[in-house]
Amino acid sequence: MSETHAQTVAYVRDTMLPPAPPPVTERGAIKWLRENLFSGPLNIVLTLIGLGILWLLVSTIGPWLSHSVWNANGMADCRKIIAETWGPDATGACFALIKHRWNQFVFGFYPAALYWRPVLAFGLLFLALAPVLFSESRRARRIVLALATVLSFAIALVLGAPMPALAGMALLMLAWAVLIEIRPAWALLASLVYPLLAVWLLWGGSLWSEIAVLAGFGIGFGVWRAGARFGLFAVAAAAVVAVLWWLFLAGPVAAALAGMLPLRLQPVSSDQFGGFVLSITIGVAGIALSLPLGIVLALARRSDLPVIKLLAVMFIEFIRGVPLITLLFVASLLLNYFLPPGTSFDIILRVIIMVTLFAAAYMAEVIRGGLAALPKGQYEAADALGLDYWKAQRLIVLPQALKISIPGIVSTFIGMFKDTTLVVFVGLFDPLKAMADTIRASFEWKGAYWEPYIFVGSIFFILCFGMSRYSMYLERRLKRDHR
């Protein structure tokens, strides 16, 4: 066979060619560039324009950023340092301003000796959130707990908190972390108490008034349990009793208890708040309150009861139809016309209420979107199982609807957090504009412009990006892959 073949074919290759690398244009960076940046005339032009803009940005901002000064006593000093180091015509950023007024950007006018209190409140926030946010992953939760505890303790130590405060902090945070580890269910209760604890830490005063507020919930719960078989009537009675307690009894009882055992922290008034402490306080309160309110509004808007539906629609459409600044002006100025003279209703509280109502209206629509996306079969299945309305919502509808709405919910949160800078218009010291303008109004730092914006913008970016990454993590965690 082979001989025949040898005679009929003149030449047969008996060795394979060695494999050659692909041509230069079809591999590596050149291929990537050709395919992605220079694949056609339009893309070539766009790429060149993009490069031009990039070069422009880098060549103008680059030197300014690289000539930044971190240690100076004022703008004049800073300019002198830049001129000495990089020549007389060099421009540079004066980040020394950030270093010099760092405390003010973060804490506003909060008394320096009490800085540990907002730090502790912020650290405890993560302890309170960890069991809720990271209920699915023990490892992530442990990392968050450890980081929050260690970091807030270290920051308080650096800021010079007094010894008893440090000891109390360490004890409280460790006890809480251990509680989360061994009794997650109880830790959820502790998370519910957190808002009152935070209010006490931030504003100070007597702890008994917070406890009296808490007792109102306990009393209401007790009344409801005692009369649970009367259904809605028990709920109404519980609400009435709780409100009566808060209106008439809570104050005197708290005062009497404070007389026996004073659990007092030095009070800090709202006008001393500012900077990121203010933004985060308003932001966290608004986020925590607007989610439940938004869920209730969304359910109310889909309710079969015309009155409830009408009220929900009116509320949502009214709030969404009005700019947030209008609501803030109403809170800060118009309310005073209607309140009796001499009453002062805390300005931060007023702002929190308005921001919450505003965010809740948007939240309601986001969640309504989630509810509408749920197949009708899910509602029918809940009915078929014989579940009543609340059980059906709690066990079947809401868990799915909320999961669908996570991206929308988090983007509402992020938007709301950034909107907290609007409080500048009612005379509160937000970090972005009011605090920056205030610092510019001092003799030392007049003339600085971009530095505070860049700094505050970066911090906002970190916080908002964090929220966004968390929502993506949560989406992955909750993915059940049924579509």
Add this chain to the structure above:
Amino acid sequence: MKHTALFGSVTALALAASGAMAAEGDTLKEVKSRGVLNCGVNTGLIGFAAPDANGNWSGFDVAFCKAVAAAVLGDPAKVKYVPTTGQTRFTALSSGEVDLLARNSTWTFQRDTDLKLDFIGVNYYDGQGFMVRKDLGVSSAKELEGATICIQTGTTTELNLADYFKANNMTYQPVNIDSNAEGEQQYMAGACDAYTTDASGLAATRASFADPENHIILPEIISKEPLGPAVRHGDNNWGDIARWTLFALIAAEEYGVTSANIEELAKSSTNPEVQRLLGTTDELGKMIGLDAEWAKRAIKASGNYGEIFAATIGEQTPIGLARGLNAQWTQGGLMYAMPFR
């Protein structure tokens, strides 16, 4: 039925509102029972009002708040500074959020009447000017034909600018800005040929530049900007207290009463006007519901008018303003306190 309920609630709201306003007749009593003076100030204007790194306010307007608090409450520290923006300042005053507004606000007809404020005097005579780069080659505002001008919105300066250019038959291109800092930035970046605001603000801005020698403030002052503290309509006694506190500060400078020699003069001065001012003879304080030494405390708080001026915006400070129109009438200025008699 529905309408009745609606009208009923509207009436109730209106009544509540008018009740609230009527009851605001006695600001002095309210301030005394509260123990703190709520003073509306700028959110931050160099030299006039700004908090330092520890949150302690200081400045020309702040000194007036301190003087009133010292006169009324006996302690210059008993002031709660309420920062107000250009948009909220007058509403904050008329809604009762603040008792007194000391926020470099221009006294105008409309604000005095329509907005129902009472300006109690003038603590700084300002006027609007222009700043340009030297290399623009302009030496008078009359040469600014067709220029782009940075102008803060919502202020009287915006209206003055339009009036001035109209009166001189010139055109300009406004570049609207929101705050002083933004104006400086736009001007430095070359977005506008000229920057216009109150002359005091221009001086402070120019002083903060890296190259003040390359910028000039044009000689024309195109408007009158009498800046003064204001109170609400409807409480004349409170207005009197604020007005005469300001006069006390101005009179003290005229008679040579300073924070240093005040104790000594209170005991030994033979000038009858000084004796009446400091409460050594006569009890002027009683007539406005205060005690005899009210003016003495007000002057002691941060010194007399001249001392306050020198310490906050005067020639020794980085702002470096000359007294000019704000000198005593005896020195050719406009500061003229009514007689204490």
